[in-house]
Amino acid sequence: MEQLYAEIILDHSRAPHHAGLREPFDAQVHQVNPTCGDEVTMRVSLSGGGPGATVTDISHDSLGCSISQASTSMLTDLLIGRSRDEALEVLTSFEAMVTSKGADAGDEDVLGDAVAFAGVAQYPNRVKCALLGWMAFKDAILQASSTETDPSTNPDHAPSGE
């Protein structure tokens, strides 16, 4: 159990970083895990355009188990300040690790503290928990990128808050 619930995971779950929805933001998404009812609302703010756009802020309001809370918390630490493409590379690496059934221990140079989630790969039921926030981020980035080129394609988009 200590492998799954590493101290750093419990720390993040008790006090998730960048919790509470903030403005301004370029995209807001809502992800639900239909099997357990866990949910996350995430806001992402980008500056600049294209692949080199910088993720300037991520904030979230999450309801979920310690794995999903901690994973979303660590995601914000890891991805704020990265370029859009760098952030997506980290995401790909994280997803590969937790879905690897243990074959991929995770690259600490890419994932930093998030390698603590390698233990999740041994528990197929928990993979979705670990990925909830990451899938929300992926969604948000897609949404922000699509509104960047054509704001009319996304009616939910509310760049200046209300």
Next chain:
Amino acid sequence: MAVDVGTVAAGRTAGDVARGSLHQHIRADFPILERTVRDGKPLVYLDSGATSQRPVCVIDAEQEFVTDHYAAVKRGAHQLAEESTEFFEGARARLASFVGAARPEELIFTAGATAALNLVAYSMGNASWAGPEAQRFRVGPGDEILVTEMEHHANLVPWQELCRRTGATLRWFGLTDEYRLDLSDLGSLITSRTKVLALTHQSNVLGTVPPVAELTEAAHRAGALVVLDACQSVPHAPVDFGALGVDFAAFSGHKMLGPTGIGALYGRYDLLATLPPFLTGGSMIDEVFLDHSTYAAPPARFEAGTPPVTQAVALGAAVDYLTELGMDAVRAHGKELTGLALQGLSALPGVHILGPSDVVDRGPAVSFLVDGIHPHDVGQLLDDAGVAVRTGHHCAWPLHRRYGVAASTRATFGVYSTPDEVDALVDAVAGAQRFFGAR
């Protein structure tokens, strides 16, 4: 042909089980309970409400049937077809009698309880363009379908869909803070507009057993049909649909010691005879012409295609096994374990029962919340101790929303569950509290 697929439980007497020691006599009938999980820990299987484990006689009945008797049922000009049909229809007759049907034809085999409930909802939808004989099943704008806030999604979503397709309105009984059905609005909820009352016989989360007979009477006085979700009651208590007076009832095989892939719909014969079919095709017809067809009498009318013959035979063996145990003894056993679990869990500081605090009108499902620990994490720690429970909303999302929670942890007991296993559950919950609190 006299192949007995139901000889089980030899040497047990009613006296043994009446002393509340059901599990001691039958534990060995369930081989899977011998295995270990998570690095050698004995399995404590407390997820029978999701699916029950199967006794050897059920496993054997299936294998014997397939090994020696299997063929297509109801047709085929050969001995195997006759034998197969006899096994299949024999299982139907035993199951029908087990749940209080007036005749075997009132029992339709389906792919499961969800399929059975959808059968009723879709057939009622088909009544809109069927002949005048189906008039009483028609629903449309102005009509109401009444459910409860504690329904499993399987007895909620099909009715939402029927309303969407026909323009009928969905209404529901709420729940009280004591985890019971709120009947204070009964007079304004059951009216002449009510066409269907669809409700559970036992909540799969709270364990709550609503007053089905009384509600059925009220619904019938208003001219409504009553559809019962009996998935959680049939495996745990004596159930008599005829005496309850309900019009339709659905239940599943795999929750009553039988196999997956099979469930049943009980329906009053006069209703089944005029309800339009849902799935159409082979086996359910009377006569077929190129441009139209006429339909067979029940149960064939609702059993299009090749039925789950192998599963039916195994389910018949499960019925024999439960009958041998005696459903009164099964109910008493469930109540004993539920009482122990309620007592043990509520004694832990920070643990709250999501359900009635006593065993009155309550089945063997005990859901709970642990302060400061998400149910998924509780479940993970329990699993690590070998205790298998379910976490999440248990397909009853509106119920969880009603009580302001996203999820819960649920322990459910079967005929083979033991008081020691309840102790293991309570210890493991305390262990989870230590793990997340102390570190």
